[in-house]
Amino acid sequence: MNTSPLNNCNQLLHELSLLCERNGVIDPELYTKYQVKRGLRDLDGRGVLVGLTEIGDVHSYIVDENEIIPVPGKLSYRGIDVAEITQGYLTDGRFGFEETTYLLLFGKLPTKEELSNFEALLGSYRQLPISFVNDMILKAPSKDVMNSLARSVLALYSFDENPDDTSIENVLRQCLSLIAAFPALAVYGYQAYKHYHCHRSLFIHTPKPELSTAENILYMLRADKQYTKLEATLLDLALILHAEHGGGNNSSFTTHLVTSSGTDTYSVMAAALGSLKGPKHGGANIKVVHMFEDMKAHISDLEDEAQIEDYLTKLLNKQAFDKSGLIYGIGHAIYSVSDPRAIILKEYAAKLAIEKGLEKEYNFYNKVEELAPKIISKSRKMYKGVSANVDFYSGFVYSLLGLPQELYTPLFAVARIAGWSAHRLEELVQKGKIIRPAYKNVCPKNSYIPLEERASKVEK
Structure with missing residues (x-):
């Protein structure tokens, strides 16, 4: 019989996991008894109201004499129907993600001059710090691009000369730099995975400040840097539709939750990425x-x-x-x-x-x-x-679009960072309390038992 330390550790881990499973079960009837809103949702499916926002709104029903009546869904950004937003820039033959980001952050549609200046500002932030790609991405390639993205975001804290300042101007600077950098962080994370884990050619194309977010993604991802206008337009559209979905979705609520603790922007966005990675959300x-x-x-x-x-x-x-x-x-x-x-x-x-x-x-x-x-x-x-x-x-x-599946959820993050940034800024402006909902302890009272008097075996 093999009794190596590794086997002993694995057996102990297995026994402890069974103990966790047994002790982690809470009687489902207690949730009803104490009227717990599981998932922060009422029994009829409506979310529990925990905050107010002016950023995004999701509308899917009307209430008539206390009866919920489903209606065709509507999504609005800063009060404007997203269908109108997309129709507006598509009619002009433009890309719209940057305009949508401006709307989410500042609460109004930009003028032509404001949009041009904003696009130039984002373009100036697209370049990552010197040696960042080699030291932070290529030297530690991850099998999951979302984890690579989160690690890169946390690493950028070290390159920020004023990372913990939560003034609106400083946080806005941090958010804009992350919005601009996310396409490169995601694509480079994928390129590292593809090269070191799949043994395929490595391409690191420097983003072009004059290109839109969607164009830069395709430009950096493809070996020949080529794409059609329709391809870039459709990717741009997908980014806009994923940019925001109200304050109650899991990752945006995470943004509010973690921001309320007073922590830095990089920690907040890494937490939001961890939420979005989940298969029940962004995957x-x-x-x-x-x-x-x-x-x-x-x-x-x-x-x-x-x-x-x-x-x-x-x-x-x-x-x-x-x-x-x-x-x-x-x-x-x-x-x-x-x-x-x-x-x-x-x-x-x-x-x-x-x-x-x-x-x-x-x-x-x-x-x-x-x-x-x-x-x-x-x-x-x-x-x-x-x-x-x-x-x-x-x-x-x-x-x-020929995009690799490993980038599907990271592309969601490239879009949603715009909404997360708006929600972080909104939480900071409100100067609200730390978010701390209640959990009721239903464990029965126990007494401390001296070590020598306890059972010597793990319960079977």
């Missing part, structure tokens, strides 16, 4: 792509509705894909009738699919979007409708 679009890959492997005719329905039924019955019982990309915690982001992204995804000669692939997504809610309504009791959410089409868009 969902990868699940959609993997689900479709499995679907195509098990469906012989992608136009056969019967085969598609059969597969979707198996998904719900935990008989297909990851056996979670979920159809990824369908349904949302807030939206029911429709997710406005998915509607906008779908329209332009169709245009790129035609350019790439992938209309059949697009039609397959469209068919799944049509059939999934019907399959769900047949097998499950539903209190609100379900529809395709933004993750359903964002993964498809990224695949059309």
Whole structure:
């Protein structure tokens, strides 16, 4: 019998993990007894009101005589419907992420001169500190780009001459520099992963200050630095639709929570990145792509509705894909009738699919979007409708752009850093209290037992 120290450690770890599992169980009935709002949500699904914001708003229902009535979803930034924002700059043939960032941060649409100056300011911040890429990214390549991104953000603290100053002007400077640097941090983190873990060629292209955020991402990512206007436009659109989603989403609430402690900007953004990395938050679009890959492997005719329905039924019955019982990309915690982001992204995804000669692939997504809610309504009791959410089409868009899956969630962060920055500044301006919700201790009273009198074995 092998009794090496390593095996003994592994066995002890296993026994201790079982102990954690047993002692971590809380009677579900206690949550009802003490009226605990699990997930900070009411029983009807509405979020518990814990703060006020003027940055973003998500609207998905109306209340009529105390009855919740689902309506088509609306998303607004600083009171302006995001559909109007996207239509405005697309009509002009411009890129809009920088304009949207200005709106989120400063509460108004910029004039032509203000926008030009702001774009130039972001451009001046795109270059990373000398030797940063080599010392902080390439010498410690991570298998997960989100972790690389978080580590890089924390490392930038050391390059800041005034990192702990929480005055609005200093925090704004820090936020703008991070917004500008995030594309390079994400792409370089991926390039390091690709080279050192996948043994592929390494390309480090310096960002160009005159290019938009979306253009710079494609420019730095691709070996030949080439991209089409439609490709950059669609990526820009995706960034705008992911830039903000109210103060209650997990990562934006994390931004408020950690900011309220008085800590520095880099620690706040690293915490937000940790939140976004979770598969229940920013990692969902990868699940959609993997689900479709499995679907195509098990469906012989992608136009056969019967085969598609059969597969979707198996998904719900935990008989297909990851056996979670979920159809990824369908349904949302807030939206029911429709997710406005998915509607906008779908329209332009169709245009790129035609350019790439992938209309059949697009039609397959469209068919799944049509059939999934019907399959769900047949097998499950539903209190609100379900529809395709933004993750359903964002993964498809990224695949059309030829973007690696390792960058899907980091690109979400490249967009959401704009919203996080606005929320951090808003929390600081309000000078609010440290956020500290209550947790009730339901552990029974115990007495201290002298060491010699305790049981000598771990309970089985």
